Amino acid sequence: MINPTMLFRIKNSWSRFTTSHPKFPMFLQAASKNNVIQENTVLEIKITTPEGKNLSTNVKLTNDDLALFNDLKEMAR
Template sequence: MMNPKMILQLKTMLTKFRQNHPKVPLFFSAASKAINEGSVIEISLTTAEGRELCTNMRVTQDDLEMIRTLGEMASK
């Protein structure tokens, strides 16, 4: 269990993240409603130096349970 001070720090950081990147939470909200078992999540990153990294994963039932649990925690 996280201590209350860490939870407050995390909440503050999350609020700032949402202010700095308003489209990201909207994307995650829409994606969480559309995702199902067998969906493929792909993540790519281009560094400031131009290096590209990319990976993907096929969503399992266990992944869905974790995503839903995290969503419930975030909404509290």
């Protein structure tokens, strides 16, 4: 069962995050509207530390991944 208190904390944290980083939700909205997130799409994440170290990975999306994203989108409404 979902803990309502945790959902409230996540909602508040997301609000602070999007206030600090307004381009990120705009990026997600653009990706969603332009139908670029679909099966076999590759998502890549790259992290660069202040010291210049890099770490990156990627995933090729499956139908199960898309179902998870849709569930999260519905839960956010």
